[in-house]
Structures are given as C-alpha cells and as structure tokens.
Amino acid sequence: MTPDQIRLVDALAGHLPARVIVTDPAEIAPWETDWRGRWHGHAALLLAPTSTAEVAAIVAAAAAHRVPLVPQGGNTSMVGGATPPADGGAAILSLRRMNAIRSLDAEAGLAVVEAGVILAELHAVAATVGMRFPLSLGAKGSATIGGLVSTNAGGTQVLRFGTMRGLVAGLEAVLPDGQIHDGLAALKKDNRGYDLTQLLIGGEGTLGVVTAATVRLVPAVAARTVAWVGLADPAAALTLLRRFQRASEGVESFELLPAESLDAVLRHIPGTRAPLSGAHPWHALIEVTAAHDAREAPAAIVEHMLGAALADGLVADATIAASEAQADAFWRIRESISEAERATGPAAQHDISVPIEAMPRFMIEAAAACEARFPGTRASGFGHLGDGNVHFHVRAPAGADRTRWLAQEAPVVTQFVDDLVVAAGGSISAEHGIGQMKLGELERLSSPARMSALRAIKAALDPHNIMNPGKLVALAPRGPAE
Structure with a gap:
C-alpha cells in the first residue's frame, strides 16, 4: 500500500468493522481486471462497506488523505470504467455488500434498492408482487443497480421505457467530500436548482458514489x-x-x-x-x-x-x-x-448511436467504408433499432496477432469509425459510457463547450480528483493531503 493508503486504513480501522477493509491480494485480484480482459489494474486495498454511513466515512477519510477511490459494482463495464489504475494508487470501493431492497411499493410502482442489488434479483423480487423493472441486458445476472445508474444503462427495452435516466425517480449518493445527498423521494416536481440526481446518473462514479436509488416499476407482463x-x-x-x-x-x-x-x-x-x-x-x-x-x-x-x-x-x-x-x-x-463475437477473434468494438432514421444507411455504409479502408477486416453492426444504438464491430484480418492488432491497429480503426459517427450526427457512446477506453476520443471529438462544462462540474464537486480518476473526464493530478 502507498503511505496515503496506510494512513487511510489507520483512520478507518477504529471506526469500521474489520471485514470492510480488505488487503488480501487473493481477495482483491478478481476485481482488478474488467470482465472482457481488456483492462488490467492494481489495487492493494479494497473497501467493502455495508451501509451508506460506512460509505460516507470512507469517502470523507479518502478525501482527507487524498486516496483515489474506484467505485465498483458487478464489474461488468465495457469501457474499463470500474477498473483501478495500474499504479496501485487507488483503492477499490466495492458496493456489492450493499444489496438490500429497502422497500417495494407495488401500488406506487416504486422500489428503493441499494447500489449492490443485482439486476436479476430486482427482477425476481418485483415479479413476486406482480410488477417488473423494465430494463434488461445480457449481464443482468451480475450487473448491479449502482453501476446501471452510474453508466445510464440502456438494454433491450429502451424503445418503450427509456434508459436508466428515465427509470430513476430518486437517488442517494455520497459526494466526494463525504456528505450524503438524500434525494430518494420520488417527487414529480422539484425546482430547487441544479438536479444533482441527474448529474450523478451517467457520471460513472466521477462525481460521487451512488448508494441507493428509487426506481420505477411497471405492471408485470400478462x-x-x-x-x-x-x-x-x-x-x-x-x-x-x-x-x-x-x-x-x-x-x-x-x-x-x-x-x-x-x-x-x-x-x-x-x-x-x-x-x-x-x-x-x-x-x-x-x-x-x-x-x-x-x-x-x-x-x-x-x-x-x-x-x-x-x-x-x-x-x-x-x-x-x-x-x-x-x-x-x-x-x-x-x-x-457479444460472447460469440469475442470467440471469433480480436475486434475493435464500438457502442455508438446515430439518429434512428439514419441507422439503416449507417450500418451498411460504415461497414463498407471500414472494409475498404482496412483491407482484410470484416465490419458489421447489430443493436437496438428503435433507439439508434449500434454495436459496431470491426474484426481483425484472419491470422492477425491479437495483441499487436488490438494495440496498434484497433485504435486507428476506432478513430475512423468515430469520425463516421460524428459525421452522421451521432454519439461515440450510446449506453456503455466513456470509462477509460473512450477518454481520448471524447476529448478529440467533443466541442470545447462540452469539455469545459464537464471539467468545471468535475472540478467543482471533486476538487481533489479522488472519485474514479482517469475515467470520463481527465483533470490535473490531485494535490497533497494537508
């Protein structure tokens, strides 16, 4: 552990149960790599709180000792958004033990669930009262509510019900200084200025730690x-x-x-x-x-x-x-x-969106353009036609060395694809987020106005840059602890 991490552990040891503080490398190792095996980091410290109060204590102490935290749920990020940095300077903040469904009101169509609740578990519990949570995706058996909120997840039912942003009626989160934002009340009207809940949704853990959410339920399918x-x-x-x-x-x-x-x-x-x-x-x-x-x-x-x-x-x-x-x-x-295409060999994979009416033409023309520009590759897209979301993959030529192609060729392919997306009026991230994988492309292709606003929000809420640094938006290195 770094000296700052040692001081953090010392500060927490007298206030939190011993099981919250994990330093055994064998226990931490499974959470240092993303599920696709593309991003590898290192963490000598994993913190696993069981309550919002414990999260608040951890974040406050981390801020005081300038220890970066990487919030993590099911570790199903497709863009390396929950993987710690390789330098070992950050601690993993695991929300998996915060897995209670605090309440479920079938009449109101609302459930209050903690960040570590697995999506499939929420599906199952809602079904027992004749309701359902209308968001599903392939990783439903491991993805957690906190991660889905933090990435503004989409899935296969966006066509009718929208993304996570539209399904969250309220949010509880710990801000970067350790204060608790209690916004769980499902208010139809709330005109108290900037909407902190909406800032945190899709924030990828860079503005705070989501600890619970009030989510909307709909009647079960008859x-x-x-x-x-x-x-x-x-x-x-x-x-x-x-x-x-x-x-x-x-x-x-x-x-x-x-x-x-x-x-x-x-x-x-x-x-x-x-x-x-x-x-x-x-x-x-x-x-x-x-x-x-x-x-x-x-x-x-x-x-x-x-x-x-x-x-x-x-x-x-x-x-x-x-x-x-x-x-x-x-x-x-x-x-x-996705599982099958991983087995076919290396590929540059893109989660993008274009205007719905432009999606059919884009899928054909972008694939042809990639195959012409990069001979030997095969390009195709699949996805959610009703919301313009294309999962666009460019597969390496037959016999290509996986490591070399992903390191040297795939980034060039991605820039080419992203340029096509922007030219079509689309977005380089539809439902997976930016994480660390798209950090450079977001900077390259976004307007100065967008990037200035993102940096200003990040710097205002997280001035010491301890919340999931190196993801979504880059800031200057954090200052020393006082």
Missing part, C-alpha cells in the same frame, strides 16, 4: 409474443418497426442483427439453433407485450403485422415463438452475440 424475422436490409427493418409502432404501444423490443452475428452465435454458443430455415442477410427480433387490461392480445397484433409484411414482400420469412421456452431461445441468441 402476455408477450416474440417473433424472429428475416429481412433483406436494415431499411426494411425500420419500415417494419414503424408499422408495429403505429399498430401498438406494446412494442417493447426491436433488435436488428446481420447474418454474421447470427452465424457467430450458432458456431460458438452451444445449444443455439437458427430460428428460420433459410438464409437471410438481416434478422430482427421483435417483442410485443401487454398488461392485463390490454384491448388486443400481442399474438393477434404480431400475426396481423407479419402477415401483411410477408404479403407485400417487406420481410422474406418470419416465425412466432410457440412457447415461452422458444421465446427465451430467441432472446438467448441476441444476448449471446
């Missing part, structure tokens, strides 16, 4: 229909989406993926099978749901819409899941794409 569709191109998919949206408010998900992504899943994920018998250049996964008081069953809507689309040639083939097991099998394909 019926759902899931369909798999084969199409000629993304433009046809967007036309189909617009038809579905005009027909029903229950369109919850509309996922678009190319044949390459489906093929990767079928090759590398055991137990998966193609939903359609023929080959198609593009595929769409559609889910329509209804509550108990719905005027029309989802099955009738989906059957009618797909029947019409097949009749006029908009889609080439389609199938509707005949059971919940088959619906889950369709979704398993979509949720396994």
Whole structure:
C-alpha cells in the first residue's frame, strides 16, 4: 500500500468493522481486471462497506488523505470504467455488500434498492408482487443497480421505457467530500436548482458514489409474443418497426442483427439453433407485450403485422415463438452475440448511436467504408433499432496477432469509425459510457463547450480528483493531503 493508503486504513480501522477493509491480494485480484480482459489494474486495498454511513466515512477519510477511490459494482463495464489504475494508487470501493431492497411499493410502482442489488434479483423480487423493472441486458445476472445508474444503462427495452435516466425517480449518493445527498423521494416536481440526481446518473462514479436509488416499476407482463424475422436490409427493418409502432404501444423490443452475428452465435454458443430455415442477410427480433387490461392480445397484433409484411414482400420469412421456452431461445441468441463475437477473434468494438432514421444507411455504409479502408477486416453492426444504438464491430484480418492488432491497429480503426459517427450526427457512446477506453476520443471529438462544462462540474464537486480518476473526464493530478 502507498503511505496515503496506510494512513487511510489507520483512520478507518477504529471506526469500521474489520471485514470492510480488505488487503488480501487473493481477495482483491478478481476485481482488478474488467470482465472482457481488456483492462488490467492494481489495487492493494479494497473497501467493502455495508451501509451508506460506512460509505460516507470512507469517502470523507479518502478525501482527507487524498486516496483515489474506484467505485465498483458487478464489474461488468465495457469501457474499463470500474477498473483501478495500474499504479496501485487507488483503492477499490466495492458496493456489492450493499444489496438490500429497502422497500417495494407495488401500488406506487416504486422500489428503493441499494447500489449492490443485482439486476436479476430486482427482477425476481418485483415479479413476486406482480410488477417488473423494465430494463434488461445480457449481464443482468451480475450487473448491479449502482453501476446501471452510474453508466445510464440502456438494454433491450429502451424503445418503450427509456434508459436508466428515465427509470430513476430518486437517488442517494455520497459526494466526494463525504456528505450524503438524500434525494430518494420520488417527487414529480422539484425546482430547487441544479438536479444533482441527474448529474450523478451517467457520471460513472466521477462525481460521487451512488448508494441507493428509487426506481420505477411497471405492471408485470400478462402476455408477450416474440417473433424472429428475416429481412433483406436494415431499411426494411425500420419500415417494419414503424408499422408495429403505429399498430401498438406494446412494442417493447426491436433488435436488428446481420447474418454474421447470427452465424457467430450458432458456431460458438452451444445449444443455439437458427430460428428460420433459410438464409437471410438481416434478422430482427421483435417483442410485443401487454398488461392485463390490454384491448388486443400481442399474438393477434404480431400475426396481423407479419402477415401483411410477408404479403407485400417487406420481410422474406418470419416465425412466432410457440412457447415461452422458444421465446427465451430467441432472446438467448441476441444476448449471446457479444460472447460469440469475442470467440471469433480480436475486434475493435464500438457502442455508438446515430439518429434512428439514419441507422439503416449507417450500418451498411460504415461497414463498407471500414472494409475498404482496412483491407482484410470484416465490419458489421447489430443493436437496438428503435433507439439508434449500434454495436459496431470491426474484426481483425484472419491470422492477425491479437495483441499487436488490438494495440496498434484497433485504435486507428476506432478513430475512423468515430469520425463516421460524428459525421452522421451521432454519439461515440450510446449506453456503455466513456470509462477509460473512450477518454481520448471524447476529448478529440467533443466541442470545447462540452469539455469545459464537464471539467468545471468535475472540478467543482471533486476538487481533489479522488472519485474514479482517469475515467470520463481527465483533470490535473490531485494535490497533497494537508
């Protein structure tokens, strides 16, 4: 440990239970690397509080001794946002033991949950009272509420319910000086100036530590229909989406993926099978749901819409899941794409967004531009058509050395892709955040006004730069402790 960390431990030792302070390298090691294996750091100290009061004590002491803290939940960041720096100067602040669901009010449609609650656990508990939390993603078995708030997570239901920013009704957090922001009350109106809750959502732990959130629940699904569709191109998919949206408010998900992504899943994920018998250049996964008081069953809507689309040639083939097991099998394909593509070899991966109407053209033209600019690569995108979010991957040429290509070629590819995104009026980060992976690109491509504002907010709330330094926005090194 560094001298500052030793002083921090000494300051906390008399006030916190011994189990909160972890110095065993074997216990810390699993949390020093991100889940994709791209980012590796080092921490000699991990702090694992069980209450907001303990978090406040830790942050106040860390501020006094100038020890940087890296907040961490399920460690599922896709951009190295929860990985400690390699120099060992920061301590990991683990929120995993703060995993209580403090309250759940089905009538009000609200739940107060601590930062360490795993998303799948919230799903399960809400279901016991006939409610659900309408955000889901592939990492639901390990992602935590605090991390989802801090990255403004999206997932597969943004089309209907929006991102985490729209699902959070209130927030509790510890600010960089150790003070507690108590904003858990779900107020419809609150005009007391700057909205601290909204600043903290998507702040990636750089402005404070989220300790609990009041989240919105919706009635459990009474019926759902899931369909798999084969199409000629993304433009046809967007036309189909617009038809579905005009027909029903229950369109919850509309996922678009190319044949390459489906093929990767079928090759590398055991137990998966193609939903359609023929080959198609593009595929769409559609889910329509209804509550108990719905005027029309989802099955009738989906059957009618797909029947019409097949009749006029908009889609080439389609199938509707005949059971919940088959619906889950369709979704398993979509949720396994990232895992399958990792198995295909090294790739420059981009979580980007463009205007929805521009997404079909972008997916085709950007892939062609990348393959022309970088011979031997293969480029394709998949993602959430209804919100313009493209997961755009450029795979290395066959036989490329993984380490060398990722270190030398991938950054050049990323700059090229990001330039295309900006030219299309999009964002280089749609739902994964900036972390450390996109720090330089955010600086390169953002307006001076945006960067000045980000730095000013960071410097005002965290003047000593102890909250997740080196993520989202870079500041000058912190000063010495007084």
